[in-house]
Structures are given as C-alpha cells and as structure tokens.
Amino acid sequence: MNSDHIQNIIVVGGGSSGWMAATYLHSSLNGLVNITVIESPTISRIGVGEATVTTIKTEFFDRLGLSEAQWMPECKGSYKMGIRYANWKKTPEEGGDYFYHIFGEIPYIDEVPLTHVWIKKRLEQNYNIPMAYACYPGIAAMDLKKSPKLHNNIQAHYYAYHFDATLLASYLARWSVSRGIKHVYDNLTHAELNAQGNISCVVGAGGKKYAADLFIDCSGFSGFLIEKTLKEPIVSFENSLLTDRAIAVNFNENPETDGIRPYTTATAMKAGWMWEIPHFDTSGNGYVYSSQFISDSQAEQEVRQFFGKKAEKADVRIIKFQSRRRQNAWVKNCISIGLSSNFLEPLESTGLYFVYAALYQLIRNFPKKIIDPVLRDKFNQKIRFMVDEMRDFIIMHFKTCRRTDTPFWLANKHETVVPDSLQKIFERHQSGLPIKTTHQSDIKLYASFGVQFDNFWTNTNYQSILCGVEVLPDTALPLLHYRDDIMKKGEELFKHYQLESQRLINTLPSQFDYLSKIYAMKNNTVLDEVK
Numbered sequence: 001m002n003s004d005h006i007q008n009i010i011v012v013g014g015g016s017s018g019w020m021a022a023t024y025l026h027s028s029l030n031g032l033v034n035i036t037v038i039e040s041p042t043i044s045r046i047g048v049g050e051a052t053v054t055t056i057k058t059e060f061f062d063r064l065g066l067s068e069a070q071w072m073p074e075c076k077g078s079y080k081m082g083i084r085y086a087n088w089k090k091t092p093e094e095g096g097d098y099f100y101h102i103f104g105e106i107p108y109i110d111e112v113p114l115t116h117v118w119i120k121k122r123l124e125q126n127y128n129i130p131m132a133y134a135c136y137p138g139i140a141a142m143d144l145k146k147s148p149k150l151h152n153n154i155q156a157h158y159y160a161y162h163f164d165a166t167l168l169a170s171y172l173a174r175w176s177v178s179r180g181i182k183h184v185y186d187n188l189t190h191a192e193l194n195a196q197g198n199i200s201c202v203v204g205a206g207g208k209k210y211a212a213d214l215f216i217d218c219s220g221f222s223g224f225l226i227e228k229t230l231k232e233p234i235v236s237f238e239n240s241l242l243t244d245r246a247i248a249v250n251f252n253e254n255p256e257t258d259g260i261r262p263y264t265t266a267t268a269m270k271a272g273w274m275w276e277i278p279h280f281d282t283s284g285n286g287y288v289y290s291s292q293f294i295s296d297s298q299a300e301q302e303v304r305q306f307f308g309k310k311a312e313k314a315d316v317r318i319i320k321f322q323s324r325r326r327q328n329a330w331v332k333n334c335i336s337i338g339l340s341s342n343f344l345e346p347l348e349s350t351g352l353y354f355v356y357a358a359l360y361q362l363i364r365n366f367p368k369k370i371i372d373p374v375l376r377d378k379f380n381q382k383i384r385f386m387v388d389e390m391r392d393f394i395i396m397h398f399k400t401c402r403r404t405d406t407p408f409w410l411a412n413k414h415e416t417v418v419p420d421s422l423q424k425i426f427e428r429h430q431s432g433l434p435i436k437t438t439h440q441s442d443i444k445l446y447a448s449f450g451v452q453f454d455n456f457w458t459n460t461n462y463q464s465i466l467c468g469v470e471v472l473p474d475t476a477l478p479l480l481h482y483r484d485d486i487m488k489k490g491e492e493l494f495k496h497y498q499l500e501s502q503r504l505i506n507t508l509p510s511q512f513d514y515l516s517k518i519y520a521m522k523n524n525t526v527l528d529e530v531k
C-alpha cells in the first residue's frame with residue numbers, strides 16, 4: 001500500500017458502535033489497515049436491549065460473513081417483524097388501541113400505492129380492517145408469535161432483529177481480536193493536535209500515546225474527540241422532541257411457555273412511551289420520558305406499575321439523553337459514529353442503523369492520509385440527511401398521537417416545533433396524495449443499501465403511522481375517482497392477502513421453535529474460521 005494511504009486507524013470506544021466500526025472497516029478495507037480499539041476499563045457501554053431495522057442483516061452481519069446460527073445465540077437474538085404501537089389513539093381508560101408499523105413495502109397498482117386504495121375504502125365505505133392487516137398477509141401469524149421464516153429457512157416476511165447490544169459488542173470484540181484487530185483497555189485523558197489541527201495521538205491514563213492517521217470517535221454521549229477535543233457544535237432537536245430520559249429494566253423470560261413476540265412494543269404513557277423488546281429468554285424494557293413533565297421517581301413508579309410483579313425487585317437504570325446531531329460528524333481526521341455523533345429518541349429503533357449507515361458512507365468516501373475535503377463534505381451531507389429525515393419521522397409520531405390526556409401530550413400537540421420539511425409532508429397527505437413514493441417493489445428497493453439509504457422512509461412507512469392513528473386525508477386520492485380498475489385490483493389483493501394470512505398461520509413455526517433450532521446449531525466457528 002502507498003505511504004500516502006491510511007495505514008493506522010484508532011477507534012475510541014468499545015461499545016456496540018466501536019466494535020461495529022472496527023469489524024466493518026476491517027472487512028470493507030480487506031484487512032489492509034491496522035485497527036486498534038481503545039476502550040475504557042471503567043466507563044460501561046450503553047446497552048438497553050436493542051431493536052433494529054432490516055438492513056442490519058445484509059449490510060452488517062452478511063458483510064462479516066456471520067450466519068444467524070453464529071451470532072444470534074451469542075447475543076440472545078430474536079426476530080422482529082415490526083413495531084406495535086399501543087395506546088397512541090386511546091388511553092387505557094378509554095379502552096386502549098394498537099396499530100402496527102411493519103417491515104416491507106406495501107405494493108403499487110399502476111403506480112398508485114395500495115395504501116391509497118385502503119384510504120378510499122376507509123373514507124367512503126368505512127372499511128374496518130386496519131391498514132396493516134389489509135396490506136400485509138403476515139400480521140395474523142405475527143400476532144400468534146410465529147417466526148418470519150419457515151422450518152426450511154424460506155423467508156415469509158421481512159424481518160430485523162432484537163438483541164442485547166452489550167453482548168453484541170463483546171461478541172464482535174472476540175471476532176475482531178481473532179482477526180488481528182488490537183484491543184487496548186485504557187482511560188484516555190486527552191488528545192494531541194498537530195499544526196494543521198488534525199489529531200496526532202490520544203493519550204492514556206498512564207501517559208501512553210496512541211498515534212494513528214484516522215480516528216473514529218465511538219466514545220458514546222461524552223464525545224471524547226468530536227466534542228472535547230474538536231469542539232464541534234451540536235444541532236439540538238429539543239424544541240421538537242421533548243423526551244430526554246429513559247429508565248431501562250431487564251427481565252428473564254420463559255419463552256417455552258410464553259412464546260416470543262416477533263415485534264417491538266411501544267406503548268404511549270403519561271409523559272412518553274414504554275418499550276418492550278423480547279430477546280430469546282430475556283427482555284429489554286424501559287420508559288422514555290420527558291423530565292419537564294415527570295420526575296425520575298414518578299417515572300420509576302409508572303415502570304413498576306406497568307410491569308407488575310416482574311418489576312418488583314428488578315434494578316432500574318436511568319439514562320439522560322438529548323435528541324441531537326453534530327453539525328458535522330466528520331471534522332479534520334476524526335469521524336464520530338454512534339452516540340458521540342447523533343442520537344434520536346429511540347421510538348423507531350434506529351441507533352444501530354445510524355452506526356452501520358455511517359460506516360457505509362465512510363467507506364464510499366474513504367480518504368487518503370491527506371484528506372480531500374470533498375470526501376468529508378459528501379459524508380457530512382449524507383449524515384445530516386440521514387438524521388434529519390429520521391427526526392421528522394419521529395416528530396410525526398408525537399404530533400399525530402391522538403392523546404390529549406396529560407400536559408406532555410398537550411405540549412406535543414400545541415407547543416413543539418414542526419420542521420418545514422415535515423409540514424410539507426402533512427400538507428401533501430391532507431390533499432390525498434401519497435408521500436415519498438418509490439414505485440419499487442421491496443425486492444428492488446432492498447437490493448441496494450445505497451438506494452435504501454436515500455429512500456429510508458417511503459409512503460408505506462408514513463401511511464402506516466398516519467392511518468394507524470387515523471389521521472386520514474380530507475379526501476381520497478382524486479385520481480382513484482376515475483380508476484375503478486385500480487380499486488378492483490386493490491380489492492382482489494386484499495382478498496388474496498386474507499387467504500395468504502391463513503396459509504401463513506398454518507405453515508409458520510412458532511418463533512420459539514424456530515429459534516430453538518437455530519440456537520441448537522450454535523458453534524464457535526467465530527474463532528475456528530481464522531486461518
């Protein structure tokens with residue numbers, strides 16, 4: 001390799017983002033660059049029992065050559081087919097409600113989304129099958145805690161995973177060390193800059209200096225390099241997103257008797273929402289809330305009440321956060337990835353997506369030792385787009401929630417700021433038009449990570465939430481008034497999905513049975529594979 005190419009990378013931080021960065025860079029650069037991960041022996045990782053989105057399989061695990069039988073048993077992994085939103089329309093006192101946001105694109109008929117056939121039927125015929133049940137054949141099976149895969153491993157539904165991110169970090173650390181990535185424990189105290197303002201080295205507690213050409217800051221919320229050393233400002237979203245704390249609590253579960261839900265549950269609460277993430281035989285749970293509206297002890301009380309007996313003796317952990325991003329994620333020769341770079345309140349489980357999506361963009365814009373600012377600017381622009389688009393989608397959830405029973409929900413309705421980009425989406429929806437259509441089947445859309453990155457939220461996603469809470473447009477898509485042929489084809493598809501739904505219920509194994517088979521295949525090839 002030329003001496004003007006990057007030869008040494010230091011990753012600061014050994015949380016899930018640090019180890020994902022080390023493994024991803026190692027495999028994407030063909031092992032040609034020396035990578036060292038420096039992790040504090042005293043500062044623990046964030047790990048709350050994470051949920052993910054579909055591309056983590058193709059863009060991350062497949063890239064490392066890791067099969068489900070290898071990594072899932074190590075990280076208590078389970079399948080996730082989507083998110084169930086409970087009580088976002090009605091309070092429990094009003095009887096409660098739920099809707100789903102499911103993976104996979106809802107199809108188009110002659111470039112009109114099936115969602116809009118559903119909307120017309122709902123508005124004009126009071127069609128009473130909820131959108132997700134009408135447009136996805138796999139939901140009834142999901143309710144019955146079935147696996148998204150058949151016993152012969154054929155996939156019947158798009159899926160992502162639930163797992164313990166702390167265990168994932170440990171697993172990836174073992175994978176890394178067995179492949180020559182260096183792992184150092186040290187409490188870094190500061191960094192030194194050269195005359196151009198680039199980082200020349202980071203300095204450990206005993207004064208040891210670690211030099212590299214490129215530094216990846218995965219130091220979590222503290223932002224050891226990007227904030228403390230390079231002082232890159234943040235762009236805060238606190239005017240739009242009020243939640244700023246979480247109480248996390250883990251439980252042991254009994255999957256053999258209770259089954260394993262293949263979805264995340266997000267239940268609206270008095271001052272935020274509760275997450276439930278089922279792993280194989282444990283679960284990660286917690287309350288994301290706003291400290292303006294509820295104290296930590298009130299929030300803890302709500303958690304204990306919600307989970308009842310299970311939570312009586314459980315330890316809880318309070319995590320403070322701010323929804324925000326760096327103005328620039330890449331500054332000088334330092335790229336911030338993970339919590340040091342950005343964080344959005346976790347309603348759509350996108351934290352780890354931000355990690356491998358940033359790594360994907362970094363590889364596409366990977367520099368030489370002397371960094372061409374064009375590469376850096378391109379990366380920064382992609383990360384800004386990624387976070388801001390996600391921010392709008394999450395704000396949409398809070399803005400359209402139908403609850404007005406507490407000061408928190410009233411403030412979300414009347415006081416928080418709607419970015420112009422989201423306002424345009426609301427206007428478009430009200431006019432009856434689809435939002436962000438791709439006209440692609442999911443096979444084409446999901447075939448390229450780059451295409452998916454640019455089209456992360458599509459009409460399917462927006463309609464799942466808006467129609468889920470019954471924020472319907474004023475009028476059906478005007479075109480459909482003239483196109484009975486599209487309406488008829490839509491009706492046929494709805495009927496076909498009802499039949500298909502029964503077939504899936506009859507043929508899919510339970511998630512517990514399917515995972516038991518995968519877990520029984522557990523082996524330690526992660527180390528054996530190294531030659």
Ligand SMILES: Cc1cc2nc3c(=O)[nH]c(=O)nc-3n(C[C@H](O)[C@H](O)[C@H](O)COP(=O)(O)OP(=O)(O)OC[C@H]3O[C@@H](n4cnc5c(N)ncnc54)[C@H](O)[C@@H]3O)c2cc1C
Pocket residue numbers: 012013014015016017018038039040041042043044045046047048049050051052165186187188189218219220221222224246319321337338339340346349350351352353
């Ligand atoms: C409430 C909550 C819920 C979440 N839910 C989800 C979810 O459902 N799905 C999802 O994908 N993501 C979720 N996330 C985000 C996800 O947990 C993080 O993105 C992920 O864990 C990555 O964290 P990290 O590695 O950036 O930081 P951390 O895990 O905090 O790791 C930081 C590392 O830096 C090291 N370090 C710090 N300072 C120093 C120093 N001076 N010297 C040496 N080492 C140092 C620490 O030792 C540690 O190893 C959630 C986060 C929160 C807070």
